[in-house]
Amino acid sequence: MEKYLNTIKGINCIDDAIRILHNSIQITPLIYKAVAFSIEAHKNQFRKSGEPYVVHPILVASIAAHYSGDESMVIASLLHDVVEDTLFTLEEIHDLFGTDVANIVDGLTKITELRDTEFTHSVEKDKLLKSAMTFRKMLVASTEDVRVLLVKLFDRTHNMLTLDSLSDEKKFRISEETLVVYAPIAHRLGMSAIKNTLEDLSFFYIYPNEYKKIDDHIKTYQEKIQNTFNFFLEDVKSVLDTELKNKIQMFSRIKHYYSIYLKIQRKGVSIDEVLDLFAIRIITDSPLECYTILGLIHTNYMPLISRFKDYVAIPKENGYQTIHTTVFHNTKIFEVQIRTKDMDKIAEYGVAAHWKYKNGQNSFKEPNLKWLHTLEMDNDNVEEFYDETKKELFYEEIVVYSPKGAIFNMPRGSCAYDFAYLIHTDLGNKAVDCYINKVKKPLITELNSGDIVSINKSDDIVARCSWINIVKTAKAKKSIKLLCQHRNKQIDMLNGENIINTIFSRYKENILSIYPQQKIYKVVENLDHLKHIKRTIETTIRSELGIFARMKVQQVNFKEYAFENLVFSSNFTLSAVSFDHCCHPKLNDEIVAFRDGKDVVVHHKMCENAYHLMLLKKQMIFCKWSDDKYYIYKMVVSLRNVKGELARLLTHLSNHDATILFIEYGKDRYSHIQYCTINFEIRNNNSEKIKKIVNQKSKIIEFYSGDDAYK
Numbered sequence: 001m002e003k004y005l006n007t008i009k010g011i012n013c014i015d016d017a018i019r020i021l022h023n024s025i026q027i028t029p030l031i032y033k034a035v036a037f038s039i040e041a042h043k044n045q046f047r048k049s050g051e052p053y054v055v056h057p058i059l060v061a062s063i064a065a066h067y068s069g070d071e072s073m074v075i076a077s078l079l080h081d082v083v084e085d086t087l088f089t090l091e092e093i094h095d096l097f098g099t100d101v102a103n104i105v106d107g108l109t110k111i112t113e114l115r116d117t118e119f120t121h122s123v124e125k126d127k128l129l130k131s132a133m134t135f136r137k138m139l140v141a142s143t144e145d146v147r148v149l150l151v152k153l154f155d156r157t158h159n160m161l162t163l164d165s166l167s168d169e170k171k172f173r174i175s176e177e178t179l180v181v182y183a184p185i186a187h188r189l190g191m192s193a194i195k196n197t198l199e200d201l202s203f204f205y206i207y208p209n210e211y212k213k214i215d216d217h218i219k220t221y222q223e224k225i226q227n228t229f230n231f232f233l234e235d236v237k238s239v240l241d242t243e244l245k246n247k248i249q250m251f252s253r254i255k256h257y258y259s260i261y262l263k264i265q266r267k268g269v270s271i272d273e274v275l276d277l278f279a280i281r282i283i284t285d286s287p288l289e290c291y292t293i294l295g296l297i298h299t300n301y302m303p304l305i306s307r308f309k310d311y312v313a314i315p316k317e318n319g320y321q322t323i324h325t326t327v328f329h330n331t332k333i334f335e336v337q338i339r340t341k342d343m344d345k346i347a348e349y350g351v352a353a354h355w356k357y358k359n360g361q362n363s364f365k366e367p368n369l370k371w372l373h374t375l376e377m378d379n380d381n382v383e384e385f386y387d388e389t390k391k392e393l394f395y396e397e398i399v400v401y402s403p404k405g406a407i408f409n410m411p412r413g414s415c416a417y418d419f420a421y422l423i424h425t426d427l428g429n430k431a432v433d434c435y436i437n438k439v440k441k442p443l444i445t446e447l448n449s450g451d452i453v454s455i456n457k458s459d460d461i462v463a464r465c466s467w468i469n470i471v472k473t474a475k476a477k478k479s480i481k482l483l484c485q486h487r488n489k490q491i492d493m494l495n496g497e498n499i500i501n502t503i504f505s506r507y508k509e510n511i512l513s514i515y516p517q518q519k520i521y522k523v524v525e526n527l528d529h530l531k532h533i534k535r536t537i538e539t540t541i542r543s544e545l546g547i548f549a550r551m552k553v554q555q556v557n558f559k560e561y562a563f564e565n566l567v568f569s570s571n572f573t574l575s576a577v578s579f580d581h582c583c584h585p586k587l588n589d590e591i592v593a594f595r596d597g598k599d600v601v602v603h604h605k606m607c608e609n610a611y612h613l614m615l616l617k618k619q620m621i622f623c624k625w626s627d628d629k630y631y632i633y634k635m636v637v638s639l640r641n642v643k644g645e646l647a648r649l650l651t652h653l654s655n656h657d658a659t660i661l662f663i664e665y666g667k668d669r670y671s672h673i674q675y676c677t678i679n680f681e682i683r684n685n686n687s688e689k690i691k692k693i694v695n696q697k698s699k700i701i702e703f704y705s706g707d708d709a710y711k
Contacts, residue, residue: 001193001348004066008059009161012051014039017058025065025074031493034075034097041079041086049165054684056158057081063154067191069544070355074076076104080151083109107148117449149185150352153194156182160201175205182415190318190350199258207261212339217271229278232329234279236336239300244293249283279335279578283344287312290338294323297336301327309449312339314399317409319346320354371637379648398449410447414472417443420455421476428479430457444470465606489521491605491614495592496520502595503534503571505619507541523622524592527569530622531558562626566602568593569622574600583607586661587681593623630681632661633690633705637698641674649676652697658682675701 011017019037025031038057045053061077064070075097082088083105090109094102160178163171179202186195204211229252240248255263255277264271272275282293290312297303307326315321322339345353397409400419408422416436420443421428434441435454444467447453465484468477497512497520504511512520515537523530561568563577565587575598583604585591590605594613598639600621603610614620639645646665653660662679676698684690687705694700 002197004196005063005161007158008062008158010450011059011598012049012055014055016293017055017062018196021058021062021074022064024062025069025071028071029246030097031074031078034078034101037096038078038082041082041088045085047165047531049161049162053081056162060151060155060158063157064151065350067154067194068147068150068352068355070147072098072100072104073151073355075101076108076147077151077154079105080108080155103145104147104151107145108151140600146189146351147355149189153182153186153189153191153198155196157194160198162183163201163205171205175202178202179206179569186350187317189352190316190346191352192320192321192349192350194350196256196258200256203261209440211257211259214260214271218254225278227281228332228378232278232332232334233280235329236282239296240293244284244289244296247285247289248293251283253279253281255279255656258504258672278332279337281337281339281344285340286340290323290340293338294325297325297327297338301329303327309528312343314407316397319352320350322347331616358402388605398447400447400449401452403452403454411472413445413446415444415470416441416453416455416471417467418471418476419447420457421471421479423455423472425475425479427455427457428476429461429483430459431455431464432458432462462608463606487611491592491611492521492524494611494614495620496523498614498617499523499530499622500533500537501617502619502621504537511537511618527622534558563600565626565628565630566591567624567626568600570595572621573598574621576600577602579603580607580609582609587659588625591623591625593621595619595621623704624632628683629685630659630683632679632681633686633687634677635694635704636675636702637700639674639676639698641672645674646676649694651699653678653680653694656682656684656693 002348007020011020021027021035027035035058039054042052042054042057047053047056058081060080061074064073064077067322069075078103079093079097082093083090090102090106093105100705127528156178159174163174166174178198181204183195183198186192186198233250233252236250245624260271260277263269284290284293304326309324312321312323321343322337324335324337326333326335339347397414398414400408400410402408402423408419410422411417416434417428417431420431420434431443433456434443434445435446435456436447436451438452443455461483463483464479465480465487468480468484471477472552473479500512500517500520500523500580501510508514517533519529520533523533524619557571558569561570563615566577568574568577572595574595577593577600579585579602583603585604591602592605592607592610592614594601594603594610600623603613637649639649650660650663658680659682660678660680662677664677666674666676685705687703691700694703
């Protein structure tokens with residue numbers, strides 16, 4: 001593929017472009033007609049390099065022909081810019097080339113390409129928004145026909161091959177767009193050659209210095225690297241028996257430059273320390289021979305078992321099948337890939353193999369694009385959609401099993417809660433715990449490849465809103481978000497009803513059953529609205545009832561009670577407040593308050609116990625955090641390792657109205673100095689003054705405010 005794309009890159013005239021198209025596919029009368037139409041439509045149009053513009057769509061069609069051999073895809077590639085850049089209409093394309101072609105062109109036209117003038121630097125918010133919009137439009141337009149995505153990838157591939165005529169700034173910005181939008185899609189479609197090409201070209205323009213370092217290293221040691229490869233290849237051939245030797249093909253390669261760069265960044269190493277630069281691929285005839293070869297490789301070379309992956313037995317979702325193993329040979333590490341010829345075609349062409357080989361002897365199945373249709377397109381926040389969906393498209397995957405042996409591909413780092421939502425949204429909503437390899441575990445337990453997972457559920461829905469940042473899959477995040485939005489509205493309504501009914505509880509247990517009110521959910525955030533509803537009900541009662549009832553209603557008078565950081569408004573006498581142990585909300589968390597005689601018990605708003613108390617119509621009080629602003633600080637201090645030293649510091653902080661949020665102390669009991677990490681909150685926002693207070697009882701090693709840490 002690399003050789004073919006290099007040939008494409010060097011073509012800049014119409015005749016040569018038509019010639020390579022002719023070499024890539026049989027020119028049918030309809031393709032010939034489309035070539036002529038495209039030349040006519042784009043006449044007098046030129047690219048920045050000065051070449052006729054029509055060279056571009058012809059070469060995009062050539063890549064489409066090489067990859068798919070699908071006539072409609074090739075014709076749509078020839079016409080992909082006609083509607084957007086010329087006076088010809090989609091109706092004319094439909095009349096001339098049929099419904100199939102017109103639908104692909106229509107999908108391509110709906111994807112508004114980011115023009116050079118629209119690009120902004122990635123640190124700016126609108127760049128992310130535009131990238132996200134393009135990304136979303138590509139996915140939406142392709143849900144009916146994935147060929148829209150394929151042509152768009154071929155279009156971007158040729159654009160990346162011909163960036164040299166643009167300014168450095170435009171090269172950078174287009175490359176950045178390619179790396180964050182197009183490469184992840186190519187990855188998920190199984191088109192590894194296109195993905196690697198897009199990544200390496202983007203890498204060249206975005207990080208030219210880093211690219212040059214890797215390129216210089218490879219070129220400097222090229223002869224040595226090739227000799228290493230040749231020696232290993234010959235050695236591998238010698239360990240394969242005579243019968244297999246005649247059936248296999250062997251290839252060697254060095255990792256792609258961007259892949260090397262990522263490994264350098266992730267591991268924090270130099271290129272000399274990247275161990276698995278080398279890879280060989282062994283192509284054979286049957287899956288059984290793949291395992292025979294694997295056995296011979298592992299018998300003769302020491303394998304790194306942690307790097308072994310069997311995608312033959314367990315294919316990736318996009319159909320990719322290959323055995324991956326990594327072995328030692330003469331102090332070097334080599335990745336070895338083993339697959340059949342059909343598997344090699346899938347790995348090369350991805351979903352496009354369906355069209356390229358569907359009429360041949362080895363007919364390929366319809367590509368599995370369930371993931372594309374299940375992407376959550378209804379997310380109103382396009383940037384959030386972009387971030388979540390990109391993770392779905394471009395992840396390092398694990399494979400887990402249901403107890404019945406069903407196979408599930410998931411992003412690395414997924415937990416059992418992700419798995420529950422992967423099975424069904426209702427199972428995720430009602431999940432309580434799980435069994436992993438027959439051992440009972442919490443739902444947030446991270447899964448590993450090969451785990452067998454079963455989920456236990458209850459009859460009731462359980463909202464775990466704080467877990468939205470723990471799960472990895474977009475489906476789990478989306479489901480938790482929707483569930484919690486619904487639960488939040490329900491809680492506000494229950495809270496509002498219970499607060500109003502509590503106010504009038506001396507008169508009637510459920511006053512709202514007699515005098516229903518509008519927008520009750522607003523009272524939990526708006527004391528004025530609560531007072532308005534109270535006055536409305538009082539007025540109604542007075543107008544309908546006798547003197548004794550009116551006297552009872554007159555007792556409904558609000559009083560404000562303040563306890564430390566909390567403020568309550570109630571017509572009942574309150575004397576004490578406590579935080580329930582089940583959730584113990586922190587400062588500025590959303591809260592609800594229950595009346596227990598003269599005491600108030602505070603829960604986190606999303607606490608499951610609090611939710612059940614609301615359903616039981618327990619009496620509730622209007623509450624909010626005090627308007628006094630608290631500031632959070634974190635510090636590391638050194639203390640003498642003597643009895644009571646930490647207690648003296650904490651008492652000192654308490655005397656200055658500081659509230660301790662977190663403490664870690666005492667890692668070395670034999671040291672005469674102990675280091676202590678303390679997170680605390682205090683009303684004072686003068687860091688220097690607080691440092692002086694702390695230094696009266698200890699020595700500060702590190703100190704910064706919560707705002708500093710956030711930034």
